[in-house]
Amino acid sequence: MSDHLLWRYHDHVSAGHPGWKETYRSIGNRFFWTGMRESVRQYVARCHVCACVKPLNRKQDDPMRPRQPRQPWEVVSIDLMGPYPRSQRGKTCLLVATDCYSRWVEAYPLGQATAKTITDTLEREFFSRFGYARVLLSDNGTQFVSKTMEKALEKWGTEGWTTPIYHPRANPVERRNQDLKKGLRTALVDKPHSHWDSCIPNILFSIRNRRNRLTGSTPSERAFGREAKAPGDWLLDIISTGKNPKQIEMTGQKNIVTVKTPDNNNNSGVITENSDVFDRKTKISGGGEQPSQKFGLSSDKKDIGHKLSRENHRRRFKEGDWVYYRAHPLSSADKKFHAGFAPKWLGPVQLAKRLGEGVFVTKGKCQLKLHVTAMKYDASEGNPNKFSILQHVQQPKTGRGAPFHSALSPALGRNRKSHAAAGPQVDAASGGTAGGRI
Structure with a gap:
């Protein structure tokens, strides 16, 4: 019963x-x-x-215990990004390879994402430069578990590891993919999205010379013992020491470059840059991972980005605030527009009136009704040299039929007439645009 x-x-x-x-x-x-x-x-x-x-309402424990490689190029993680708009060179996707020890990143635009193309690219471009890896880690994509890949791994003498299905966190290359995506969004603000493949070299250079929070050094330092020189670095060495770069490297002399820059009160400030080739080599000479505390890094992520994020959550928006609002672009194959390359936030716009609890309407001819969950505080409020990113973004129409850039009016309303006549004036001292928000 x-x-x-x-x-x-x-x-x-x-x-x-x-x-x-x-x-x-x-x-x-x-x-x-x-x-x-x-x-x-x-x-x-x-x-x-x-x-x-029914969904799982509680989160399962997900302990992260990555296997630590012992030397560079021992474990290489690979993944595919795309498809993207076909470039002028006929490229539609991106093969990304990351050395799990040094975090060194390589990215190769491909015309087609087949197993044959991937294996040929790895053999021709990656392994010929850095040596054959002991382990090749990937997800369970059809290209990576195919017979062609199995034969290539057997030929190379390389073990093939795969991550659990639908668990991208287990693949270290996914973190590098995020950096590449952010770099592409930044580089394509004022460019057609079909030019994405031409931006890859500069993005890779930037990623390879960023200090990793866990290792305490840049990928260039861990892979080659020194940080790659940026444009103008050799000239700074010559100016600061009066010697050619070979003499500096042989003596291990510290390069101290003093640059005097006037501040807003016309007082001279001093910026010094210290670099020592041998000191940098010493930092990474030991095997394995380096503790972040050795390099003055905090495990609780006390950087400016997290401070601004916490401030944004604590702040209660009010009338008159300048904010960015979340963008929802749609990809368009006909116009070669990719939503992943578009900015994630648009603005800044000024809040004009509170309509209810957490709901505001913006100023300008094209008023927007925004909820606080779709806004973030404009940290540069009051900066006269700031400019709006919106005027450079080339967008197709949204799903509702309205032009995606119609929201530019509130941000540009104050200075539209003056800047339309004179054009944006570049401030030589700051490198930004003068005259207010445009």
């Missing part, structure tokens, strides 16, 4: 498979038996339909 009641108030079409508490309440209003509560709990917990269709 109890089994029939459990089925009637849980599995029946009129019941709709509720949770155990609702099932218990429905039965308890009509019937009772000893141990009814536990019977309902166990019955609902073993329900196959509920197990298949």
